[in-house]
Amino acid sequence: MCLTNLPSKIVICEVGPRDGLQNEKIDLTVEQKVELIERAVTAGIKIIEVGSFVNPKAVPQMADTDQVVRMLEKVPDVEYRALIFNLKGLKRVEDCGLTKAKLTVSASRTHCLRNMNKTPEAAVQSFEECSAYASEHGIVLSGAISTSFGCSLEGTVPFAQVVSVAKCLRRLGITEISLSDTTGMANPRQVYEYCVAVQQELPDVSWTLHFHNTRGLGLANVLAGMQAGISRFDACFAGIGGCPFAPGASGNIATEDLLNMCREMQIDTGVDLEQYLELGYLVEKYLGGQRSSALLRAGTCQALVADRQ
Template sequence: MKLPSSVTLCEVGLRDGLQNEKEQLPTQKKLELLGGLIDAGFRVIEVGSFMNPNAVPQMADTDEIYRLIGDVQGVELRALIPNLRGVQRAADCGCKKVKLNVSASRQHNLKNLNMTPEESVAGFASCVQAAESHGIEISGSISMPFASPWEGRIPQEEVDAIIQAYLKVGITEISLSDASGMAVPNQVFDMCAHVREVYPQISWWLHFHNTRGLAMANILAAMEAGMTQFDSSFGGLGGCPFVPGAAGNISTEDVLHMCEESGIDTGIDIVKVIALSRQLRQLLGHDTDSYILRAGRSRDLIQTSND
């Protein structure tokens, strides 16, 4: 297998994970978890989102978290934004990196926003200009680029049209986000190989939900195609409220374990992440979707047997 020697992981549990929880974690607990993730070695963390607090109350304290954590040397603390108002909130609280999102499902985008995906991205131009004026970096993401519950598989040319729309407004960092959990490895390999070849100027991220147990296989397929930047969620926390049967993101500790056993460097301490995931599970009061929390690391079993 043509696997990379190292990869970068973005921890998204504090945003994509906690936003789906019924109970809201206190701000101080979020800060403790964030500090633990930084200590574990993460250099990219999605802290929260600047969505309408009435719509996503779990993220209502994102501004406060940024004010309290301040700048952390060598760590990118990013947040999801919906619009120009999100850029202003980011500027006001000291957030230095934001991410926009559009759905590759035309039906979903039309139903929710009454716009095509390309029209949505074209409307992001003001966000890009505002972010630049405040010294804020900005990236984009494409939800359901592989398939959606409404259209099934998304044609590559439709994904390309969205990518080109992002490039037109000046965004050169894009995440392909399998929010529906419908992607399969050969499709992931083909799309990743295509976009790397056609759009070499773009920095790519991959975001896989483990809805049907294929997220790890999809990560490996993306690695085979040359991708090296991936989102993950500690404890496997998360979901997608508008997708039927959606499950959480691939568990961070599961990805770390696979990388550790495969000789792929991440720069992250898996033991510290496992401890944080266990702490998170206790805070939430329910189990989460993580193989490593259930079974432990392979090397721990070997060490125990040798003892």
């Protein structure tokens, strides 16, 4: 097999502090969350999703994000961002000193109507006040399109729906958009085709891919995205988390698994894999029990060979 168009370097955004921990039953302390974030940064992560500013009744695990952000020893060249849904959340971002926030909307019309009583396009339109406020206060907004590849209520989400939502986000001035496989229903052929097409439709957008490993296709989908020209990927320490819309779903793709694949393929990430393995073990210690990371079970190839010499 000939792999073409592979990048020489990729950028990884660590989403464990938000998308991972928000789905865990054990609620870590502020100090533990800060430790995990700072260790990820020390290992070389340059973009990290530190939490979300949403209704604490809906996501109680994220209720202390303000405290977490204020306690962090922030590194100047690292991007710290948080998820928001409305202007109230954006103002909380500003109050605690962050300058990057992410808005999210579902590409699935069925899912969006059921949860927001709005079409995806109408939901994005409701973000206009956030866009105006962010522009006036020096905050950068990115966008995430959840259920970009499949929905547990609707099935496969047509590309036309995905690009329609992306164009709505672009009209708000957002130039960084994530295609998120929230339910873990994507497959490599679909990922490749969607990524090629969306870059043709909106060539001035910086695209990120966000995969869950629900059906074991997470890293295969990353590889398909790479071949389509994408070089930015979300990942999660220890592969924690899951999806409330996909019963039995496993977590996000594990950051250490992605790091290992890239190292074996000689793709630069700028992140220290050995430090990340230690971080992954710490995550499991704090949460109790093993998670979905393959590398935390098997170790690196180099370590295996060294042990047998």
